[in-house]
Amino acid sequence: VxxxxxxxxxxALFLGGLYGSLFGAIPGLTATLAVALFxxxxxxxxxxxALPAIIxxxxxxxxxxxxxxxxxxxxxxxxxxxxVEEMYELxxxxxxxxxxxxSAMGSAVGGVIGTVLLIVAATGIASIAAGFSSFEYFWVAxxxxxxxxxxxxxxxxxxxxxxxxxILFSTVGIDPTLGYPRxxxxxxxxxxxxxxxxxxxxxxGFSEVLTHxxxxxxxxxxxxxxxxxxxxxxxYVQPVLLILRKRWLVFRSAMVGLFIGFLPGAGSDVASWxxxxxxxxRKASDSDARDxxxxxxxxxxxxxxVASAWIPALSLGxxxxxxxAIVLSIFMMKGITPGPLxxxxxxxxxxxxxxxxxxxxxxxxxxxxxTTARLAxxxxxxxLNLLLCVxxxxxxxxxxxxxxxxxxxxxxxxxxxxxxxxxxxGFPLAQVVLGMVLGPILxxxxxxxxxxxxxxxxxxxxxxxxxxxxxxxxVVVVVGMRSRLxxxxxxxxxx
Amino acid sequence: VKxxxxxxxxxxxxxxxxxxxxxxxxxxxxxxGPGLFPGVVAVALFLCGAVLSASALWSPRPDRAxxxxxxAPAAGGARIAAVLLALVLYPFASVAIGFxxxxxxxxxLVALLLKARPVPGAVTALGGTLVIYxxxxxxxxxxx
Numbered sequence: 001v002x003x004x005x006x007x008x009x010x011x012a013l014f015l016g017g018l019y020g021s022l023f024g025a026i027p028g029l030t031a032t033l034a035v036a037l038f039x040x041x042x043x044x045x046x047x048x049x050a051l052p053a054i055i056x057x058x059x060x061x062x063x064x065x066x067x068x069x070x071x072x073x074x075x076x077x078x079x080x081x082x083x084v085e086e087m088y089e090l091x092x093x094x095x096x097x098x099x100x101x102x103s104a105m106g107s108a109v110g111g112v113i114g115t116v117l118l119i120v121a122a123t124g125i126a127s128i129a130a131g132f133s134s135f136e137y138f139w140v141a142x143x144x145x146x147x148x149x150x151x152x153x154x155x156x157x158x159x160x161x162x163x164x165x166x167i168l169f170s171t172v173g174i175d176p177t178l179g180y181p182r183x184x185x186x187x188x189x190x191x192x193x194x195x196x197x198x199x200x201x202x203x204x205g206f207s208e209v210l211t212h213x214x215x216x217x218x219x220x221x222x223x224x225x226x227x228x229x230x231x232x233x234x235x236y237v238q239p240v241l242l243i244l245r246k247r248w249l250v251f252r253s254a255m256v257g258l259f260i261g262f263l264p265g266a267g268s269d270v271a272s273w274x275x276x277x278x279x280x281x282r283k284a285s286d287s288d289a290r291d292x293x294x295x296x297x298x299x300x301x302x303x304x305x306v307a308s309a310w311i312p313a314l315s316l317g318x319x320x321x322x323x324x325a326i327v328l329s330i331f332m333m334k335g336i337t338p339g340p341l342x343x344x345x346x347x348x349x350x351x352x353x354x355x356x357x358x359x360x361x362x363x364x365x366x367x368x369x370x371t372t373a374r375l376a377x378x379x380x381x382x383x384l385n386l387l388l389c390v391x392x393x394x395x396x397x398x399x400x401x402x403x404x405x406x407x408x409x410x411x412x413x414x415x416x417x418x419x420x421x422x423x424x425x426g427f428p429l430a431q432v433v434l435g436m437v438l439g440p441i442l443x444x445x446x447x448x449x450x451x452x453x454x455x456x457x458x459x460x461x462x463x464x465x466x467x468x469x470x471x472x473x474x475v476v477v478v479v480g481m482r483s484r485l486x487x488x489x490x491x492x493x494x495x
Numbered sequence: 496v497k498x499x500x501x502x503x504x505x506x507x508x509x510x511x512x513x514x515x516x517x518x519x520x521x522x523x524x525x526x527x528g529p530g531l532f533p534g535v536v537a538v539a540l541f542l543c544g545a546v547l548s549a550s551a552l553w554s555p556r557p558d559r560a561x562x563x564x565x566x567a568p569a570a571g572g573a574r575i576a577a578v579l580l581a582l583v584l585y586p587f588a589s590v591a592i593g594f595x596x597x598x599x600x601x602x603x604l605v606a607l608l609l610k611a612r613p614v615p616g617a618v619t620a621l622g623g624t625l626v627i628y629x630x631x632x633x634x635x636x637x638x639x
Binding site: 388393 | 497498500501505512515516519520522526528529531532533536539540543544546547550570571572574575578579582583585586589598599601602603605606608609610611615616619620623624627628630631634636637638639
């Protein structure tokens with residue numbers, strides 16, 4: 001920890017946070033890509049400097065994914081896509097600095113809760129994660145998808161169509177279980193499947209450009225609330241006061257993030273979707289309160305998941321998400337073996353990681369969060385037609401940069417057109433991304449489980465944790481149906 | 496009408512997926528193979544499409560404005576087609592005239608179609624492209 005708090009260590013954390021904030025804020029550049037590009041440098045650094053820098057990159061990049069949502073309704077990361085509409089609308093009503101403050105402070109609190117649990121219960125929790133088989137993962141995916149249908153707020157049937165489209169998109173390419181190519185239409189690029197970051201750029205970013213092109217009204221000024229002369233008050237004080245009032249919501253969402261995050265392969269993307277979907281199903285007094293609560297749920301859950309994804313990585317050597325998978329490879333290169341022995345042999349490294357999580361949540365997120373929020377407040381005032389022309393360029397470059405393949409630009413454009421048609425028809429877009437994220441988890445774990453059980457599907461209902469998850473799914477359906485009935489009785493016509 | 500068209504489109508898509516998924520092989524022991532999941536998705540899509548169509552036919556009230564889309568002039572479709580065409584040509588133009596000019600021209604086209612004045616549009620398109628290019632290649636080290 002002393003080494004971490006040296007000037008080299010603090011500089012690495014600061015630069016890591018800056019680098020992560022840039023990557024997260026730009027559509028198409030993910031936390032995973034930021035970490036992957038940092039790997040060559042990490043090999044030459046002391047692990048006590050390199051690994052904390054990676055944590056700083058991923059923590060800040062996950063938060064910075066909300067900047068694009070606020071400015072232009074383009075989520076920077078799949079985790080941010082879960083509450084992109086709420087971020088965008090809230091920024092228009094209450095200003096971008098307040099909205100990003102809510103996200104940053106929620107992320108910070110979620111990160112601290114995740115870190116505390118990482119410190120006190122890493123090995124114990126890892127043993128629970130180790131008890132998860134394909135049956136339990138299947139039910140986690142079912143729970144996430146079910147919550148996603150009822151979370152849409154609009155028509156449940158239209159949300160189901162969006163969700164099914166997303167699942168359908170996820171089936172393009174090589175079948176994850178049996179290795180059979182599907183829906184590739186002879187294209188070698190499609191054999192690898194549809195990259196959901198490219199799809200997300202098209203679905204949210206490019207469709208926004210197409211919508212304004214169709215209307216031809218982008219030259220009109222936008223109404224955006226400005227935050228006046230006290231940006232720090234709007235960024236820090238107001239969100240913290242709200243978090244104190246909504247402490248149970250934040251704690252509950254962080255716990256959902258922790259639970260999903262420590263499951264190997266799930267990570268912050270799935271955590272954010274489940275937490276926001278569950279939150280959206282709850283009754284809110286007005287649209288401001290609903291959007292604020294959803295943003296808080298998403299932000300606190302995804303950063304709690306960033307910390308908890310390290311629990312199986314450190315305790316069992318199993319990656320919780322793609323970032324920890326990259327870090328485990330660095331461990332191996334450095335001759336460090338993750339697992340229970342890590343806590344005996346490399347205890348200084350483990351404590352340095354814990355300290356980094358706390359520094360990231362308590363210092364880096366508020367610091368870079370405020371800087372990016374100030375920047376977003378200027379960008380959001382740019383005339384919309386000029387902003388959209390740059391967004392169009394960013395969509396093309398962001399999609400192309402994923403694989404340096406022009407085909408991805410066409411995929412992005414196709415997704416943008418699909419999203420535009422869905423928007424015109426009143427179908428929600430976020431559920432498409434949810435389907436793309438959870439579809440492969442659902443299919444792979446169903447097929448693996450069914451093959452293991454020799455197609456005796458009763459086994460899906462026999463394991464205790466699986467039964468618990470199934471019961472949670474039933475509760476979600478009942479609560480979702482009740483809230484729909486309430487809408488009906490209240491005179492709403494959008495079941 | 497919009498909901499009816501949407502429902503019929505979903506039904507047609509589900510049928511396409513269903514027939515395509517039937518061409519995938521089964522497992523050697525006769526159990527479902529790679530076609531199972533797309534097949535289930537197709538059936539679910541068909542049911543959703545049927546419910547959407549039926550509710551559109553039986554519901555006397557017009558669609559509520561659940562969408563952001565509003566009736567637009569036919570020119571809206573032409574503007575979208577122009578930008579999509581530019582993106583179809585992007586890989587070829589990028590090889591022929593280079594990355595920065597291609598993206599700048601695409602951005603400028605979008606600006607003009609969104610009724611920006613030519614000079615601010617050109618400056619924003621070129622400036623934005625250069626910033627994006629330098630940010631990706633020089634600052635973040637992402638190859639383009």
